[in-house]
Amino acid sequence: MTTERRDVLHSWCVQADWDAPTIVGGEGAYFIDSAGRRYLDMSSLAECMNLGHQHPRIVRAIRDQAEKLCFVTAAWGAESRAALARRLLELSGFAGGRVFFSLGGADANEHAVKFARQARGLPQGRVVARDRSYHGASYATMALSGDTRTQTQVDAASFGVVRVPPPYAYRCPFGTEHAADCAEAAVQAVAAAIDGEANEAVVAVLMEPNAGTNGIVAPANFWPRLREETRTRSVYLIADEVMSGFGRCGEWFAWQRYGEAGRPDLMTLAKGLTGAHMPLGAVVLSAEVAGRLEHEMLYTGLTYCGHPLACAAGIAALAAYEEGGLIERSKRLGAALYERLLELKTRHAVIGDVRGGDGLFAVIELVRDRATRAVHAPWPMTSLPLRTLVARALEAGVSLAVRGNLILLAPPLVIAERDLTDAVDLLDRLLAESDWS
Numbered sequence: 191m192t193t194e195r196r197d198v199l200h201s202w203c204v205q206a207d208w209d210a211p212t213i214v215g216g217e218g219a220y221f222i223d224s225a226g227r228r229y230l231d232m233s234s235l236a237e238c239m240n241l242g243h244q245h246p247r248i249v250r251a252i253r254d255q256a257e258k259l260c261f262v263t264a265a266w267g268a269e270s271r272a273a274l275a276r277r278l279l280e281l282s283g284f285a286g287g288r289v290f291f292s293l294g295g296a297d298a299n300e301h302a303v304k305f306a307r308q309a310r311g312l313p314q315g316r317v318v319a320r321d322r323s324y325h326g327a328s329y330a331t332m333a334l335s336g337d338t339r340t341q342t343q344v345d346a347a348s349f350g351v352v353r354v355p356p357p358y359a360y361r362c363p364f365g366t367e368h369a370a371d372c373a374e375a376a377v378q379a380v381a382a383a384i385d386g387e388a389n390e391a392v393v394a395v396l397m398e399p400n401a402g403t404n405g406i407v408a409p410a411n412f413w414p415r416l417r418e419e420t421r422t423r424s425v426y427l428i429a430d431e432v433m434s435g436f437g438r439c440g441e442w443f444a445w446q447r448y449g450e451a452g453r454p455d456l457m458t459l460a461k462g463l464t465g466a467h468m469p470l471g472a473v474v475l476s477a478e479v480a481g482r483l484e485h486e487m488l489y490t491g492l493t494y495c496g497h498p499l500a501c502a503a504g505i506a507a508l509a510a511y512e513e514g515g516l517i518e519r520s521k522r523l524g525a526a527l528y529e530r531l532l533e534l535k536t537r538h539a540v541i542g543d544v545r546g547g548d549g550l551f552a553v554i555e556l557v558r559d560r561a562t563r564a565v566h567a568p569w570p571m572t573s574l575p576l577r578t579l580v581a582r583a584l585e586a587g588v589s590l591a592v593r594g595n596l597i598l599l600a601p602p603l604v605i606a607e608r609d610l611t612d613a614v615d616l617l618d619r620l621l622a623e624s625d626w627s
């Protein structure tokens with residue numbers, strides 16, 4: 191037994207079952223364990239290593255920053271913090287806005303809600319979020335998340351969260367047949383939730399604009415329509431771009447697919463912000479929201495807000511996306527991956543639905559029976575055949591992510607085209623060889 195297996199409390203698992211190899215290095219889309227085995231990373235670990243493993247430019251930036259200045263609190267200025275904020279405002283087009291730095295995605299979402307509430311002058315204003323979403327595992331973000339794994343740990347209403355059904359077109363909670371109708375119904379549900387609260391108590395809607403970690407990909411009309419309805423009601427729209435940002439959905443930020451018609455009032459970032467080379471999250475505030483906070487005391491902070499080392503990693507990451515043309519590359523390879531998966535669907539009855547394709551993010555939803563859409567295991571459980579498939583892929587040197595009956599494909603944006611093709615070929619073979627009965 192390794193000391194890690196004995197001593198560390200690991201997340202999202204049964205402690206007694208945890209038995210993973212020790213990872214000692216990586217390069218590009220591969221990571222390497224202590225026995226020298228290489229794994230092709232088809233999920234960017236937690237959909238976060240968008241730039242691959244051990245990106246030399248980021249490693250160098252962290253080293254250079256460490257030699258100059260490791261840390262200073264937000265009470266003092268830091269060059270890398272200022273430069274990263276500037277670049278994020280430029281890339282997102284939030285002219286005149288501000289950036290608040292956090293340590294990851296959950297605290298970015300918590301702070302986005304705080305800022306929206308403060309800007310509206312309602313410190314406990316309501317926030318609309320949706321089922322089958324994931325916004326983090328801190329208490330407030332468990333309340334915001336519609337995640338069956340954590341829902342029972344918290345009373346969402348006491349956190350001021352109003353939950354609505356998701357635009358999950360394949361199993362539309364509104365019973366619609368077409369994806370666009372499902373999205374419209376989901377938007378109407380948000381509108382009704384806002385209108386149903388007394389005294390304009392809803393300050394914000396917090397949602398993932400495109401792909402969600404829980405495997406829903408919103409139909410294309412969802413976000414722009416949500417923007418319209420929230421704007422009409424003067425309710426802030428917060429885009430959780432923690433996973434969908436930084437090329438994952440084929441744009442710097444997923445809402446940019448809709449241009450100005452999709453611009454949120456606030457957006458939250460993490461993961462791809464440093465390509466997971468350093469823990470860092472951010473809330474980007476529009477000029478309007480930032481303006482409302484400008485002359486008010488901001489009663490919040492985290493000791494490591496805007497940590498100079500993490501911000502240096504962020505600057506290097508943004509440069510790496512740009513220089514490698516990786517946002518465009520993700521769009522191109524994502525479209526090709528989606529086409530390949532649709533082709534797989536024509537040959538594998540076990541594939542019920544394929545979603546994504548805007549960038550290097552795709553979801554394959556497996557079903558026992560295509561006609562009834564019956565599943566192999568109730569959500570969020572994973573069936574034995576799917577767990578076996580994942581184990582066999584790992585034996586073949588390919589690391590796949592699954593959630594329930596879903597296979598999530600989200601490789602680093604730097605993955606070699608040959609590797610991507612080989613991984614899908616392997617998946618094709620394993621789907622055929624598995625016993626789905």
Ligand code: PLP
Nearest residue numbers: 294295296324325326403432433
């Ligand atoms: N929001 C989304 C969409 C996510 O996918 C995640 C993490 O998976 C989070 C928020 C939480 O981020 P973190 O784990 O950095 O707290």
